[in-house]
Amino acid sequence: MQGFSTTYLVEFGHLAVFTAFLVSVIQALAPWLAGRFNAPALARSGISAAFIVLILMTIGGSILIYAFVTSDFSVLYVSQHSNTQLPLLYKVTALWGGHEGSLYLWAWVLAAFTAVLAVQGKRLFPLRLPVMLSVQAWLLLGFLGLILFLSNPFERLLPAIAEGRDLNPLLQDPGMAFHPPMLYFGYVGFSIPFAFAITAMLTRWETTLWIGLIRRWSLFAWTMLTIGIMLGGWWAYYELGWGGYWAWDPVENASFMPWLLGTALIHSITVQENRHMLQTWNMFLAITTFALSLLGTFLVRSGVLSSVHAFAVDPGRGLYILIFMVIVLVVAFGLFLAKGRVDSQRETVGSLMSREMLFVLNNVLFTVLCVCVMLGTLYPLALEAINGAKITVGAPYFNSVLVPLFFLVVMLMGFGPATPWRKANLKRLAMRLLPAALIGLVAMIGMLVWDPTAHWFAFVGTGLVAFSLMTIVIDSVRNALRRAQQNNESLPVAFARMLSRNRRYYGGMIVHLGILVIAIGLIGSGLFRSEQVVLMAKGDVLEIGGEKLRFEGTREFRKDNYLALQGRLRLLGTDTILTPERRKYPVQEAPTTESSIDENWARDVYVIIGEKFKDKYSVHAYVNPLVKWIWTGGLIIVIGIGWSLSQRLRQRRTRSSTAAISGTGEAV
Amino acid sequence: MTRSIWWIIIPVLLVLIGLLGYGLTSNPKHIPSPLIGKPFPVLQGVDLNGQPVSLGNINGKPTVVNVWASWCVACRQEHEVLLRGARRYADQVSLVAVNYKDELADARRWLRRLGDPYLWSLHDLSGRIGIELGVYGVPETFFVNSDGIIVEKISAPLSDAQFAAGVALISKQ
Numbered sequence: 086m087q088g089f090s091t092t093y094l095v096e097f098g099h100l101a102v103f104t105a106f107l108v109s110v111i112q113a114l115a116p117w118l119a120g121r122f123n124a125p126a127l128a129r130s131g132i133s134a135a136f137i138v139l140i141l142m143t144i145g146g147s148i149l150i151y152a153f154v155t156s157d158f159s160v161l162y163v164s165q166h167s168n169t170q171l172p173l174l175y176k177v178t179a180l181w182g183g184h185e186g187s188l189y190l191w192a193w194v195l196a197a198f199t200a201v202l203a204v205q206g207k208r209l210f211p212l213r214l215p216v217m218l219s220v221q222a223w224l225l226l227g228f229l230g231l232i233l234f235l236s237n238p239f240e241r242l243l244p245a246i247a248e249g250r251d252l253n254p255l256l257q258d259p260g261m262a263f264h265p266p267m268l269y270f271g272y273v274g275f276s277i278p279f280a281f282a283i284t285a286m287l288t289r290w291e292t293t294l295w296i297g298l299i300r301r302w303s304l305f306a307w308t309m310l311t312i313g314i315m316l317g318g319w320w321a322y323y324e325l326g327w328g329g330y331w332a333w334d335p336v337e338n339a340s341f342m343p344w345l346l347g348t349a350l351i352h353s354i355t356v357q358e359n360r361h362m363l364q365t366w367n368m369f370l371a372i373t374t375f376a377l378s379l380l381g382t383f384l385v386r387s388g389v390l391s392s393v394h395a396f397a398v399d400p401g402r403g404l405y406i407l408i409f410m411v412i413v414l415v416v417a418f419g420l421f422l423a424k425g426r427v428d429s430q431r432e433t434v435g436s437l438m439s440r441e442m443l444f445v446l447n448n449v450l451f452t453v454l455c456v457c458v459m460l461g462t463l464y465p466l467a468l469e470a471i472n473g474a475k476i477t478v479g480a481p482y483f484n485s486v487l488v489p490l491f492f493l494v495v496m497l498m499g500f501g502p503a504t505p506w507r508k509a510n511l512k513r514l515a516m517r518l519l520p521a522a523l524i525g526l527v528a529m530i531g532m533l534v535w536d537p538t539a540h541w542f543a544f545v546g547t548g549l550v551a552f553s554l555m556t557i558v559i560d561s562v563r564n565a566l567r568r569a570q571q572n573n574e575s576l577p578v579a580f581a582r583m584l585s586r587n588r589r590y591y592g593g594m595i596v597h598l599g600i601l602v603i604a605i606g607l608i609g610s611g612l613f614r615s616e617q618v619v620l621m622a623k624g625d626v627l628e629i630g631g632e633k634l635r636f637e638g639t640r641e642f643r644k645d646n647y648l649a650l651q652g653r654l655r656l657l658g659t660d661t662i663l664t665p666e667r668r669k670y671p672v673q674e675a676p677t678t679e680s681s682i683d684e685n686w687a688r689d690v691y692v693i694i695g696e697k698f699k700d701k702y703s704v705h706a707y708v709n710p711l712v713k714w715i716w717t718g719g720l721i722i723v724i725g726i727g728w729s730l731s732q733r734l735r736q737r738r739t740r741s742s743t744a745a746i747s748g749t750g751e752a753v
Numbered sequence: 754m755t756r757s758i759w760w761i762i763i764p765v766l767l768v769l770i771g772l773l774g775y776g777l778t779s780n781p782k783h784i785p786s787p788l789i790g791k792p793f794p795v796l797q798g799v800d801l802n803g804q805p806v807s808l809g810n811i812n813g814k815p816t817v818v819n820v821w822a823s824w825c826v827a828c829r830q831e832h833e834v835l836l837r838g839a840r841r842y843a844d845q846v847s848l849v850a851v852n853y854k855d856e857l858a859d860a861r862r863w864l865r866r867l868g869d870p871y872l873w874s875l876h877d878l879s880g881r882i883g884i885e886l887g888v889y890g891v892p893e894t895f896f897v898n899s900d901g902i903i904v905e906k907i908s909a910p911l912s913d914a915q916f917a918a919g920v921a922l923i924s925k926q
Contacts, residue, residue, distance in 0.1 A: 389776030403777045411770050418762055463772055470775045 095160055098148030099239035105141035106229045108134050113222035116215040128215035132203050135218050139200040142193045149189065149238055153179050159245035162186060162238040168251035168672055170646035178262035179252045184386065185238035187265060192228040194273045195221065202277055209298065213284050220280040227409040235402050251646065251672035260320030267313030268340055272378035274306025275343060279375035282368045283417060286424040292364040299371065300354045301730060307347045308726045314340055315719040326678035326693040328616060328707040333483040338462040339381035342455050346374045349451035356444045359506060361431035368425055372417045379410045389466065436508040443497055443504055450494055457486050488542055492549055495604060498597050499553030502560040521559055525552030539612060546608045554601050557594050592729025599721030602714050609711025620701040630708025632690050633657040639702065646670060652694035652702060656683055665694040684713050788887060789906060793897045796882050800873040801852060801860055808875060815923040818895040820851045820883065823863040825891040831910035832867050838916040839870035845924045850874040853883050853891050898923040
């Protein structure tokens with residue numbers, strides 16, 4: 086049983102969060118109070134408030150984690166999502182294993198980002214900072230209100246029970262442990278561009294002066310969202326045992342929509358940094374991307390849509406988040422409609438064949454993609470509202486609508502590096518693209534010859550991916566060669582220096598490379614997978630997708646907090662033994678399947694073991710080509726972003742340029 | 754930016770908000786069965802004691818058909834509701850069951866331990882009956898009126914209120 090001290094500790098944590106709520110009120114009102122009483126010192130109090138809120142939220146969060154680690158089941162939330170047998174890592178990550186804790190994490194991350202913003206703002210835009218912190222504080226208040234009044238993770242269960250209900254076994258997995266926080270870093274990260282946009286409209290702050298600052302935040306948020314989505318897919322792939330990684334489930338779409346619009350935002354920021362255009366559009370994107378993050382949170386946490394992500398649902402909480410979201414949307418878009426035109430466009434797209442035009446097309450495409458995902462996600466709800474029919478919109482809609490659009494995106498990616506700003510010389514452009522286009526054509530024909538029966542996605546996709554990949558490679562090699570010639574360097578040195586001097590650009594190219602590698606994986610695994618379900622006795626051999634599997638029996642054992650039945654299948658011709666498991670978690674009485682995967686660059690052999698029938702077991706086997714490329718592509722993206730963001734470190738070190746800082750600093 | 758953008762953003766927002774608000778009031782787990790309004794199919798088999806029983810021809814009395822399994826966690830929670838409901842409405846409805854994809858011994862042990870609210874449970878080891886009824890998850894419950902017409906189907910653990918509402922639906926006439 087827990088001692089007195091822990092009991093008070095939990096109450097102390099609760100009190101800390103309540104105090105954080107009150108301090109946030111000060112932070113939210115600071116700039117208005119300062120204006121009203123003509124006391125600038127009051128505005129500065131908002132900055133201190135941001136730090137105090139973070140400290141208080143950290144106290145609350147740490148105490149919750151402590152309660153999980155020490156299995157303090159007098160805390161209702163802990164008793165529902167943890168268990169003494171749970172491994173330590175999952176005790177910690179169980180914090181976000183349920184509704185209350187997830188929201189707490191959201192608010193905690195928001196407080197943390199706000200504090201970072203305060204540090205950055207004190208140096209770069211001290212006059213605007215209080216307003217911006219106020220925007221963040223209003224958002225935080227929305228979430229803290231929900232946490233304190235409707236979904237309180239500090240709620241007690243007295244007398245305490247002896248043993249907790251355990252964490253959902255599906256969540257007891259490293260991929261799942263870090264999937265939600267990454268998504269939240271992404272969602273919450275987009276609150277910063279949002280706060281910039283709102284502040285700009287309130288204080289008539291010229292976009293040009295801050296657009297460079299939100300670039301890094303947006304890239305960070307986008308990367309976190311990317312990692313979160315990839316982790317979710319990875320987890321679904323090896324843990325859920327259906328051989329896939331993406332199902333166009335409403336909850337998946339909820340994270341995909343801000344990702345799509347965030348992608349548009351990152352690109353349109355780049356345009357504005359290079360040319361004086363798209364200011365209003367950027368403002369719109371910054372607001373809408375965050376609005377979609379809120380929508381994502383709402384869709385996940387309210388349970389309005391039928392989803393495999395069956396979270397416990399409470400309509401009261403759903404209503405709260407909806408009202409909160411409506412307030413944010415109305416205020417943000419109201420401001421945008423009234424004052425969105427902070428400064429006007431000084432340039433326009435001069436030529437249809439220019440890099441800015443490609444960027445504009447990129448933005449159009451990503452916006453359309455986002456709208457299509459939203460339509461597919463909300464259509465069942467709309468139909469039900471109109472005539473009561475219950476339907477789900479599945480993969481066929483999304484694939485047939487979105488994949489062709491993604492092909493266009495891939496094509497743009499190929500044109501990008503070869504097309505200069507302002508105006509391209511059509512003839513020169515054609516010459517530059519010709520080699521890559523030829524290789525693309527060869528790849529397409531190769532695909533046709535290899536498998537003429539495949540879906541048209543396969544030919545077109547392969548051709549376009551090869552084309553874009555080649556334009557990036559050819560363009561980089563060309564630039565390196567030119568540099569080698571000019572500076573009299575050897576080619577590898579020139580190549581390395583080229584990558585290092587223009588990290589922003591080449592970081593971006595590396596990200597594109599990662600996307601293309603993912604595309605290869607998607608084409609391979611999406612269109613060419615084989616699947617079989619068979620009953621196997623000991624010694625039986627299963628042939629699938631060119632691989633042979635021999636069933637060598639099963640064994641049963643007990644480990645940590647579960648019982649397992651493990652099958653053994655030998656991949657003939659190799660030493661590999663696949664060991665799929667079915668686990669039973671006694672406390673939750675829930676079974677899970679653990680797939681066993683043998684992966685290499687060509688294919689994954691993916692096996693799960695099912696029910697026993699007499700002396701045979703049902704074995705579900707897949708051969709999924711090129712899946713490894715998807716995860717590798719994700720890794721390449723992260724490397725690319727890191728490279729791109731390291732530009733400023735380099736500049737600081739070499740003191741050669743202060744453009745990134747002073748050029749975008751405050752000039753009031 | 755022209756004023757025309759108002760005419761895009763505002764309706765889009767209104768529709769979105771309206772939809773989501775509507776979504777809160779509806780339950781995505783509630784899926785109407787195509788069987789509603791149709792006669793309950795005549796299905797025959799044996800119960801847990803080996804006696805032949807027949808679904809769909811149930812003495813002209815309103816009937817509640819519950820699909821359960823001993824391996825189903827949610828059924829355990831629902832079982833209390835069924836025990837109470839069967840007692841309370843014994844003179845208005847009969848409660849029968851399909852025991853779905855279950856080992857005989859497990860099913861008997863479950864009823865011995867938790868109590869047996871059913872007149873009988875049709876033993877559907879292979880899941881064939883389940884397919885006929887369009888069962889996609891246990892527990893599921895059908896409310897059948899005295900004409901043998903399926904009036905309501907609920908694909909989730911029942912609450913007391915749902916049980917009472919279902920009984921009211923099939924016993925009024």
